[in-house]
Each structure stands twice: as structure tokens, then as C-alpha cells.
Amino acid sequence: MPLKIKEEHGGNIHYASEVLGISTDEILDFSANINPLGIPEALEKVLFSHMEALIYYPDPGYGRLRERLSEYVGVSPENVIPGNGSSEIIYLLLKAQKPENILIPAPSFSEYEQAARNAGIPIGYCKLREEENFRPALEQMAQKMMAGYQCVLLGNPNNPTSTLLSKNDLYDFIQIAARCGTTIIVDEAFIELTVGGAGNSVAELTKTFDNLFVIRAFTKIFAVPGLRLGYGIGNEQLIKEIRKMQQPWPVNSLAAYAGDFLPEAGAYLEKTKIWLEVEKDWLYKKLSAIPGLKAYIPHTNFILLKLTESGTDGDSLTEWMAQRGILIRNASGFRFLDKYFFRVAIKDHAANQRLVEAIEKFFTKK
Amino acid sequence: MPLKIKEEHGGNIHYASEVLGISTDEILDFSANINPLGIPEALEKVLFSHMEALIYYPDPGYGRLRERLSEYVGVSPENVIPGNGSSEIIYLLLKAQKPENILIPAPSFSEYEQAARNAGIPIGYCKLREEENFRPALEQMAQKMMAGYQCVLLGNPNNPTSTLLSKNDLYDFIQIAARCGTTIIVDEAFIELTVGGAGNSVAELTKTFDNLFVIRAFTKIFAVPGLRLGYGIGNEQLIKEIRKMQQPWPVNSLAAYAGDFLPEAGAYLEKTKIWLEVEKDWLYKKLSAIPGLKAYIPHTNFILLKLTESGTDGDSLTEWMAQRGILIRNASGFRFLDKYFFRVAIKDHAANQRLVEAIEKFFTKK
Numbered sequence: 001m002p003l004k005i006k007e008e009h010g011g012n013i014h015y016a017s018e019v020l021g022i023s024t025d026e027i028l029d030f031s032a033n034i035n036p037l038g039i040p041e042a043l044e045k046v047l048f049s050h051m052e053a054l055i056y057y058p059d060p061g062y063g064r065l066r067e068r069l070s071e072y073v074g075v076s077p078e079n080v081i082p083g084n085g086s087s088e089i090i091y092l093l094l095k096a097q098k099p100e101n102i103l104i105p106a107p108s109f110s111e112y113e114q115a116a117r118n119a120g121i122p123i124g125y126c127k128l129r130e131e132e133n134f135r136p137a138l139e140q141m142a143q144k145m146m147a148g149y150q151c152v153l154l155g156n157p158n159n160p161t162s163t164l165l166s167k168n169d170l171y172d173f174i175q176i177a178a179r180c181g182t183t184i185i186v187d188e189a190f191i192e193l194t195v196g197g198a199g200n201s202v203a204e205l206t207k208t209f210d211n212l213f214v215i216r217a218f219t220k221i222f223a224v225p226g227l228r229l230g231y232g233i234g235n236e237q238l239i240k241e242i243r244k245m246q247q248p249w250p251v252n253s254l255a256a257y258a259g260d261f262l263p264e265a266g267a268y269l270e271k272t273k274i275w276l277e278v279e280k281d282w283l284y285k286k287l288s289a290i291p292g293l294k295a296y297i298p299h300t301n302f303i304l305l306k307l308t309e310s311g312t313d314g315d316s317l318t319e320w321m322a323q324r325g326i327l328i329r330n331a332s333g334f335r336f337l338d339k340y341f342f343r344v345a346i347k348d349h350a351a352n353q354r355l356v357e358a359i360e361k362f363f364t365k366k
Numbered sequence: 367m368p369l370k371i372k373e374e375h376g377g378n379i380h381y382a383s384e385v386l387g388i389s390t391d392e393i394l395d396f397s398a399n400i401n402p403l404g405i406p407e408a409l410e411k412v413l414f415s416h417m418e419a420l421i422y423y424p425d426p427g428y429g430r431l432r433e434r435l436s437e438y439v440g441v442s443p444e445n446v447i448p449g450n451g452s453s454e455i456i457y458l459l460l461k462a463q464k465p466e467n468i469l470i471p472a473p474s475f476s477e478y479e480q481a482a483r484n485a486g487i488p489i490g491y492c493k494l495r496e497e498e499n500f501r502p503a504l505e506q507m508a509q510k511m512m513a514g515y516q517c518v519l520l521g522n523p524n525n526p527t528s529t530l531l532s533k534n535d536l537y538d539f540i541q542i543a544a545r546c547g548t549t550i551i552v553d554e555a556f557i558e559l560t561v562g563g564a565g566n567s568v569a570e571l572t573k574t575f576d577n578l579f580v581i582r583a584f585t586k587i588f589a590v591p592g593l594r595l596g597y598g599i600g601n602e603q604l605i606k607e608i609r610k611m612q613q614p615w616p617v618n619s620l621a622a623y624a625g626d627f628l629p630e631a632g633a634y635l636e637k638t639k640i641w642l643e644v645e646k647d648w649l650y651k652k653l654s655a656i657p658g659l660k661a662y663i664p665h666t667n668f669i670l671l672k673l674t675e676s677g678t679d680g681d682s683l684t685e686w687m688a689q690r691g692i693l694i695r696n697a698s699g700f701r702f703l704d705k706y707f708f709r710v711a712i713k714d715h716a717a718n719q720r721l722v723e724a725i726e727k728f729f730t731k732k
Contacts, residue, residue, distance in 0.1 A: 014425035024422070032423060039421055051414070054592040055405055056390070057398060059380035084450055087613040111614070118611070226420040226619025245484070247453040248477070252618050253592025 016327055028351055031327040033159070033302045035193060035223045036347040037275060040268040043222055043261040053253035060248050068259030069231050073203045073216070081239045084250045086189055086217040086230030087111055089242070090153075093213060093232060094119040096241040097183060099151035103144055105136060107334035109159045109187065116153070124149060127336055133296055134161040134304070138173050145182050152177065155187040156202075157194060157300035160331050160343040164194055164299035170202050178211045185213045189230075190300040192221040195277050197269060203233050210235045218258060220301070221272070222265075229255040276301060279346050286356045287344075292363050298346070304331065307340045309363070314342045320362050326355065382693055394717055397693040399525070399668045401559065401589045402713040403641060406634040409588055409627040419619035426614050434625025435597050439569045439582070447605045450616045452555055452583040452596030453477055455608070456519075459579060459598060460485040462607040463549060465516035471507060473500070473700035475525045475553065482519070490515060493702055499662055500527040500670070504539050511548050518543065521553040522568075523560060523666035526697050526709040530560055530665035536568050544577045551579045555596075556666040558587040561643050563635060569599045576601045584624060586667070587638070588631075595621040642667060645712050652722045653710075658729050664712070670697065673706045675729070680708045686728050692721065 012031075017024045039047075059065075066077040073080065083089040094102070094115050102116050105126040116123050126141045128134040136158055145152055157164045165173075170186070177184045191201045203214045213234035219225045229251060232242065280298050287295040292309030307313055314330040321328050331341035344355060378397075383390045405413075425431075432443040439446065449455040460468070460481050468482050471492040482489050492507045494500040502524055511518055523530045531539075536552070543550045557567045569580045579600035585591045595617060598608065646664050653661040658675030673679055680696040687694050697707035710721060 012426060013422060014429070015427070018429075034421065044417075047420070048417070051410075054413070054590045055400065056379060057591040060378060061381070063380070063384075085613065085615060087615070091613060224420045225423040225615070226622075228615060228618040247451065247457060249451060249453070249591070249594060252594040252621070254620070255618070256592075 013327065016322060020322065020325065022325060026325055028326045028347075028354060030344040030347065030351075030355055031329040032225070033190070033193075033220055033300075033345045034225060035221055035272060035301065036345075036351065037223065037268065037272055039223050040261065040265060042264040042268070043224070043258060046257055046261045047227075047254050050254060050257040053257060056253060058249045058251060058253045058256040062251060062256055065251070065256050065259045068262050072259070072262040072265070073201075073233055075204065075206060075233055078236045079206060079239060080231055080233055081242055082229065082231045082251045082255075083246070084230070085219065085228045086187065086215050087115075088246070088250060089215050089230050089232040090115045090185075090187070091118060092242045092245045093185065093215075093238070094121060094151075094153075096238060096245055097151060099149075099183065101149055102151040102153055103141065103149040104153050105141060105158070107134070107160060107331075107337050108155050110334065112153050112155070112187075113335070121151075125335065128158075128161060128163075134158075134163055136161075136163050136165050138165065138169055142173060142176050145177060146180055149182055151183045151185065153185040153187070155189070156200075157190045159190070160302065160304050160329070160334055160337075160341075161296060162298040162300050162302055162304055164200065167200060167202055171205065174202070174205060174209050174212050178209055181211070183211045183213060185215065187215045189215065189217050189220055191216065192269060193272065193276060193301040194299055195273060195280075197273055206233050206235065213238065218255075221269075224258075227255050227258060228252065229258055275348075276346070279349060279352055282349070283344075283346050283352045283356070286352075287359070290356075290360055290363060293359070301346045302343055303346065304341065304343050307342070312363075313339045315339060317342060317359075317362055321358055324358055326358055379693065382688060386688065386691065388691060392691055394692045394720060396710040396713065396717075396721055397695040398591065399556070399559075399586055399666075399711045400591060401587055401638060401667065402711075402717065403634065403638055404589050406588055406627065406631060408630040408634070409590070409624060412623055412627045413593075413620050416620060416623040419623060422619060424615045424617060424619045424622040428617060428622055431617070431622050431625045434628050438625070438628040438631070439567075439599055441570065441572060441599055444602045445572060445605060446597055446599055447608055448595065448597045448617045448621075449612070450596070451585065451594040452553065452581050453481075454612070454616060455581050455596050455598040456481045456551075456553070457484060458608045458611045459551065459581075459604070460487060460517075460519075462604060462611055463517060465549065467515055468517040468519055469507065469510055469515040470519050471502060471524070473526060473697075473703050474521050476700065478519050478521070478553075479701070487517075491701065494524075494527060494529075500524075500529055502527075502529050502531050504531065504535055508539060508542050511543060512546055515548055517549045517551065519551040519553070521555070522566075523556045525556070526668065526670050526695070526700055526703075526707075527662060528664040528666050528668055528670055530566065533566055533568055537571065540568070540571060540575050540578050544575055547577070549577045549579060550575075551581065553581045555581065555583050555586055557582065558635060559638065559642060559667040560665055561639055561646075563639055572599050572601065579604065584621075587635075590624075593621050593624060594618065595624055641714075642712070645715060645718055648715070649710075649712050649718045649722070652718075653725070656722075656726060656729060659725070667712045668709055669712065670707065670709050673708070678729075679705045681705060683708060683725075683728055687724055690724055692724055
């Protein structure tokens with residue numbers, strides 16, 4: 001049975017379970033980059049205790065949620081807007097912002113392109129070079145930007161390259177952009193999943209720079225992709241324009257209460273960092289040691305890899321793994337990557353071990 | 367303390383509780399038209415048993431949900447699209463459909479206008495006449511339509527007038543529209559909250575008429591406005607175009623399982639009809655008997671009313687009631703209505719009694 005799991009996004013265990021004929025519980029999913037520590041207990045408690053909220057419309061101002069988010073990020077509630085996942089914020093932000101053109105480093109999350117195309121904005125790409133290990137080249141980006149881009153949209157950390165820009169480097173870049181009249185959008189969906197955690201975030205710089213907009217989400221860090229809760233941080237004017245474009249109740253009532261757990265999130269975030277620091281290095285080393293594989297140094301909870309042995313490619317590996325109930329992300333669909341690339345999430349140690357063993361077996365069976 | 371509850375939508379108990387300084391539990395909310403029987407037990411069970419779904423991305427194809435919805439409605443899964451509440455479907459449908467102009471009967475749900483404006487579509491109104499008790503005048507609408515409208519958007523039952531068009535009348539109207547090349551969009555958010563129930567729905571006519579698009583939702587009938595689950599029913603081409611405009615995961619993972627309860631919904635729907643038949647007539651008669659008040663005959667779970675005594679208006683009544691913890695819907699914001707109109711939901715008998723007593727007191731205290 002040929003299994004073609006080649007999709008826009010990772011994490012589609014529903015499709016995989018149907019094709020494989022096994023239950024979703026039996027699938028080991030390395031294709032979605034979700035915190036393997038699972039939903040924080042305190043968040044689960046909050047959600048369970050507010051099930052009755054489903055019988056009411058959410059507060060259309062999302063006052064309580066915005067307050068909790070703003071405290072968590074360190075800005076004012078007026079500078080925060082919740083959305084139906086960060087996807088919604090990205091889509092509406094570009095429509096509200098309406099730049100004449102946009103610069104996107106690539107490879108990066110495919111939704112950036114989709115959202116720009118959806119808003120009818122001409123896209124320029126800044127190619128991250130394989131020979132430089134996909135280093136996010138800010139100098140190069142600044143040069144392109146100064147040549148006349150009104151907007152730059154980048155992920156930090158970047159997906160699928162797992163690279164991270166320092167706060168200092170970004171500060172300088174945003175400052176140059178301010179002089180050019182260019183808006184910088186930073187998607188920080190994975191920022192709490194770096195060893196430095198939210199300390200790497202530029203969200204608070206929105207107080208200094210009106211041309212900075214930051215996007216965050218509960219999705220990855222708190223392991224709730226099904227809850228659909230993302231948020232944007234930026235200047236009040238733009239926030240208001242995005243709100244005008246939203247439907248009256250973009251965020252469901254459960255998600256509207258999810259912020260209540262944030263004051264207690266500290267221990268979970270700490271545990272996440274400790275797990276990440278250990279497993280990131282362990283998995284990187286193990287995968288690097290497999291002949292026929294090149295691993296790129298990860299800075300967040302996933303690793304980009306390249307198959308270097310002739311006769312192997314992402315298609316065959318993805319399919320071989322899927323037959324064994326393990327999903328990885330074929331990365332050939334990312335702009336500027338080819339069929340030899342794939343991406344794996346970093347999970348708990350037992351799962352990571354199974355991944356390594358399976359990939360090793362893939363090479364030895366040949 | 368002047369309390370100005372004058373908003374786009376009813377059901378904002380959050381705002382009211384803040385202004386009144388009382389808990390949301392103490393508020394008797396007649397401003398939102400939600401089924402007072404509450405969440406069906408079987409639905410609640412389904413939601414509780416799928417809380418773990420929050421840690422996964424929803425199936426982007428929403429295959430399981432579409433299947434359940436299509437069985438419930440009596441069409442094919444390809445003709446159904448779920449959305450983040452029916453609001454999302456209305457907004458995206460108009461953008462996907464892109465008619466050159468649109469005809470909207472009014473007064474009606476304000477989101478119709480909003481969505482048309484958002485999509486940049488010029489709006490023509492078909493005024494429902496007060497002197498005809500806001501009868502939904504299909505002949506008049508057909509005439510206007512034939513003068514050159516590419517799209518007609520109407521609610522059936524209509525909000526806030528609580529009027530209902532028969533399936534036969536609608537059939538003829540849709541047939542005329544088909545000849546004119548006009549698309550008819552029918553918002554059936556309240557259709558199961560009529561005495562005839564889903565028997566009044568034209569959803570199955572989408573199999574006969576390519577120019578018909580029907581919008582439904584879980585929101586009102588199953589008392590889950592916080593879940594955010596609406597759906598559209600129509601021709602496959604249009605459904606695909608709407609899907610393209612949606613974000614990858616518009617519906618959250620809990621809502622994605624909500625359809626599982628539909629095969630067991632029968633008893634709840636029956637109970638709803640019995641309650642509605644009794645309370646609708648009781649409340650209408652009671653309110654009609656109050657001097658200074660004109661009630662319009664309701665066909666669904668809310669009643670439109672007009673204050674006819676000099677010195678009274680919707681503002682003063684709304685405020686007076688709110689001070690007593692009872693929210694009603696000031697209807698002055700609806701197109702073609704004035705400051706003398708308001709709307710109340712029909713709730714359980716005890717609540718309805720309290721409403722009647724409070725309104726009676728409003729008149730006698732003067």
C-alpha cells in the first residue's frame with residue numbers, strides 16, 4: 001500500500017490513522033512540533049472547570065483573556081489581540097497592514113506565503129543558504145529590505161530550520177526597519193520552546209517600536225493545537241484594525257478562559273526548558289551519528305535533516321516510517337528545500353529512542 | 367449609575383456583569399436567543415470524552431464532522447463545510463461568491479450587512495413593513511431581485527422579527543431566483559427552534575438548486591454559543607472556494623467531535639419543540655396583554671416588541687430591567703426599527719414569568 005503523507009502541515013494523525021488502518025493512539029507523531037510534556041495540569045484544570053462557559057457567547061472584547069496574556073507578555077491589554085490560532089492573526093494582520101510588498105526568508109512556515117498571497121501582497125524571498133546551514137542572514141535581509149520592502153515576516157525560531165536569532169540582533173534589525181518605515185512581523189510560536197525561553201522574545205520591544213508586531217500562541221508550548229488560541233502583540237491602531245476584520249467571536253469560550261492558568265505556568269515552562277536542553281542535544285547527536293544523514297543544529301523542539309546517501313529520499317523514508325506507525329515531516333514542500341529534506345519533532349526520551357532506532361534500521365535494511 | 371447596554375449583539379453577560387457588579391450567574395439573560403433546555407446531555411458527554419483531542423490538531427478535512435453533519439441534514443459530505451460559528455461561513459461565503467450586489471430584507475441580523483460590507487458588496491434593502499407586522503414579503507423581494515440582484519441573503523426564521531417563511535413559498539422563490547441567475551442564501555440558525563423543526567428547512571433543496579446556500583449552526587439549538595460551530599450547505603464548487611479562504615484549522619478539536627452526538631439528538635429536539643410550543647404562546651399572550659406594549663407573533667424562540675406608551679422607550683426599559691439583573695435586547699440598532707423596539711428570548715417558564723412580572727412592574731411604577 002503506497003502511503004503518501006505529503007501535506008501542507010504536519011500533525012495530521014487523522015489522515016495517517018485512516019490510511020494505516022490503526023488507531024491514532026498507536027501513532028508516534030514526529031511530524032507535529034508539540035511540547036511532549038502535554039497540556040499543563042493547571043491549564044487542564046482551568047479548561048475542565050469552565051466547560052459551562054460553552055453555553056455562553058464569549059466576551060467579544062475578550063477582556064479577561066487579553067489581561068492575562070498582557071501580564072504574561074509584559075505589555076498592556078490594548079496591545080494584545082487573541083485569535084483563532086496564530087494562523088488567523090497572520091492572515092488578518094497582513095490584510096489590515098496591506099503593505100505594498102513583503103519580504104519572507106525561506107525556507108519557512110508555508111502559512112507566511114499563503115497569508116501574503118491571500119492578502120494579494122507581492123512576495124520577495126530571502127533565501128537561507130544550505131551551505132551556511134540555513135543561518136538566518138539578517139545583514140542580507142536588511143539589504144533587501146532597504147531596497148524597498150514595506151514589511152518583513154520571519155519566524156523566530158524559524159520553522160523548519162530550527163534556527164534562532166538573538167534579541168540583540170533583532171533589536172538592531174528592527175531599528176533599521178523603523179528608519180526605512182518597514183514593519184517587522186516576528187512569529188514567535190516556538191519562542192518558549194527554546195532554551196532561553198521567553199527571554200528570547202522581542203514582544204516587549206513593541207513598546208519601543210511601533211513597526212514591530214509579534215505573534216505568539218498556546219498551540220506549541222502548551223500542547224493545545226486543538227484549542228485554537230493564538231495572539232498578536234503590537235501597536236494599538238493595528239490591533240484595532242485587526243479586530244474590525246475579525247468575526248464577533250473568533251475565540252471559543254474555553255480558550256477565552258485559558259489565560260487564567262498563566263500566572264501558574266512558571267513551573268511547567270521551567271520543566272520544558274530542562275527537558276528541551278537534554279533531549280535536543282541527545283537527539284541531535286544520535287541523528288548526526290547516523291551515516292547517510294546530515295542534521296542541522298536545532299535551537300527549538302525540532303530538527304531539520306537531510307538524507308545524503310544515494311537511493312534515499314524523504315518520500316521513501318517517510319513512507320517506510322509511516323508503515324511502522326511513526327510520522328515524520330517530509331520537508332520537500334518547503335520553498336528552497338528538495339526531496340532529501342525531512343523534519344522531526346523532539347519528543348520524550350523513550351519516543352526519541354524509538355525514532356533513532358527506526359531511522360537506523362531504515363539505513364541498515366538497505 | 368447609567369447603564370448603557372447597547373451593543374452589536376445580545377448575550378454579552380460579561381459586560382453586563384462588570385457594569386452591574388454582580389456575577390454572571392445572577393443575570394437573567396433574555397438578550398441572547400439560546401435554547402433554555404441547555405446543552406444536550408449526549409453532546410456534553412461527547413465533549414467531555416474528547417477533551418484529550420485538544421492536544422492534537424483537528425483533522426483539516428473535518429471528515430468525521432462533515433459526515434455527521436451531512437447525515438443530520440440529509441445531503442452529501444462534499445456539500446457541507448464547517449466553520450468557526452455561522453459568522454465565519456457568512457463572511458467567507460460572500461467573499462467567495464463575490465456577487466455584484468446583494469439584497470437583504472431588513473430589519474434582520476446585523477451580521478448580514480457587516481459581512482456584505484466586509485466583502486465590499488453594494489447592499490440593497492427590502493424593507494419589511496411594520497404595518498404588515500414585518501411579514502417577510504417574498505413577492506416584493508422577488509420583484510426587487512428580478513430588477514437585477516445577484517444574491518439575496520435572508521434569515522429564516524428572521525431575527526429580530528421572529529417571522530418564518532414556509533418551505534413551499536421559499537421553493538417558489540428559489541426557483542424564480544434560479545431563472546434570474548440569483549443565489550439565495552438562507553440563514554437557518556433558528557430553524558430547529560420552530561414548532562415544525564428541521565421540517566421547515568430548505569437544506570435538502572440544495573440538491574435540486576445550485577443557486578441555494580443554507581447556513582446552520584449548533585449555537586442556538588444546542589445552546590453552545592461558546593463552542594463556535596456553524597456550517598454551510600451548498601454546491602461543491604462554492605464549498606471548495608470557501609474552504610480555500612479558511613485558515614487550516616477554523617474549527618477547534620472539541621467542536622470537531624460535536625457531530626458525534628447528532629444521531630442521538632432526536633429526543634432533545636422533540637423536547638425542544640414541546641417546550642417551544644407551550645412557552646411561545648404563553649409568553650406572547652402575557653406580553654400582548656400588557657397595556658403599552660405591542661408584541662409581534664413569534665415563530666421561533668424570541669419575540670419582537672414595541673413600546674407604545676408615551677414616555678417609554680427601549681433605552682429606559684433596557685436600563686430599568688438591567689438594574690434588576692434582567693437583560694433584554696434593545697432593538698433600536700436594527701435597520702428600520704426605532705427606539706421603541708426591543709426583543710426578548712423565550713426561556714423556561716419560571717424565567718418567563720419573572721420577565722413578565724418585571725415588565726409589568728416597569729409600567730405600574732410609572
